[in-house]
Amino acid sequence: MSAYCYVNGEILPKDKGTVGITDLALQRGYGVFDFGRSYNGMLFHFADNIARLRQSAAELHLDVPLGDQEITAIAQQLIDLSDLTTPAIRLLLTGGCSSLDTRQPNLIMIAEELPTYPEVYFSQGAALMSIEYQRELPQVKSINYLNSIRLEQKKRQHNALDLLYYNRQSITESPRSNFFAFCGDTLITPAEDILYGITRKIVLQLATAEFHIEERDMPLEELASIDEAFLTSTSKNVLPVSTIDNKPIGTGSVGKNTQKLMAVFQEYLENYS
Ligand SMILES: Cc1ncc(COP(=O)(O)O)c(C=O)c1O
Incomplete structure (x- = not known):
């Protein structure tokens, strides 16, 4: 199974995606995420995931650097590129490698297998x-x-x-x-x-x-x-x-x-x- 991710403008194999060790998510737990799924290769209610990510980000004063259409297009691209049974998309917005005053969030998107339950x-x-x-x-x-x-x-x-x-x-x-x-x-x-x-x-x-x-x-x-x-x-x-x-x-x-x-x-x- 292969899976891809997006990190700040670049699409990469999932195991090649990285952020810096000074990221505020790593150092202080400052970050938000969302998790949406696909069905039959198509994103399901993904507009709701983006809206919720925006609301979470706004509450923490983090800027989402892309528009809804761009985020959706990248998510669909990750699904199409990845070889997963039921692809899900993790949207991750971290505080970024910056001081608390000059935030430059990292936008990460990861194609993952949707978890299943017995x-x-x-x-x-x-x-x-x-x-x-x-x-x-x-x-x-x-x-x-x-x-x-x-x-x-x-x-x-x-x-x-x-x-x-x-x-x-x-x-x-x-x-x-x-x-x-x-x-x-x-x-x-x-x-x-x-x-x-x-x-x-x-x-x-x-x-x-x-x-x-x-x-x-x-x-x-x-x-x-x-x-x-x-x-x-x-x-x-x-x-x-x-x-x-x-x-x-x-x-x-x-x-x-x-x-x-x-x-x-x-x-x-x-x-x-
Ligand atoms: C705290 C919490 N409540 C509820 C949910 C269920 O939300 P959703 O139906 O959008 O997956 C989640 C999802 O991860 C969650 O983290």
């Missing part, structure tokens, strides 16, 4: 482990994933696919996914202190025709009374959750409403053009 998660549901934690600047997709990486081993010891973050008010999200629950035919998802996922947005649009939707706080205690739960993300699509902290959600199997949304999302992906 089929058993989709047929039987995944386990989550709850943990109290609030991401700094939640609406910014920053490169800081320290907390989830730090807890990787603990997560594995608990056989959990991922963490479920909550703060004083509400469940928020998973480190790389948004969280949804069904209570009967009501679909509930947290709306504050989260990253607004692109898959979340699509799922909410698709669900309006079928379900009553509540975007609101969800105290952790509410987990005891929900019937179904699932995560959404670019690589997971709609991924059912069967247990949280070893307690079953509803019957502990994949509920019918989640199955419905999994199917509707898959259909949307396949028909996207």
